[in-house]
Amino acid sequence: MSRITADDVRKVAQLARLDLPEETIATYTGQLERILDFVAQLQAIDTEGVPPTTRAVEVVNVCRDDAVTPMADREALLDLAPEREGEFIRVPKILTD
Secondary structure, eight states: OSSHHHHHHHHHHTTTTOOGGGGGGHHHHHHHHHHHHHHHHTTTSOOOOOOOSSSSSOOOOOOOOOOOOOTTTTHHHHTTTSSSSTEEOOOEEEEEE
């Protein structure tokens, strides 16, 4: 017995704001059914004692302490900007009134 119906696919498409052509509904119904079968297989696996993870290889974020250091040549850096206004870099306006 199928767990996913064509009406289920239409409802999910509506919730996702997808305009699915009627001729694709049967295809997606079968695909979603196979996805649920695969999830059922995964649920049958004994994961007791297995710690949760988000990736296969753990990644460690390497951080450094923030440290204020004087800029060697501030004027040279400001001169690299396309436009400058005194001690500041001038950028195009992005907000409107």
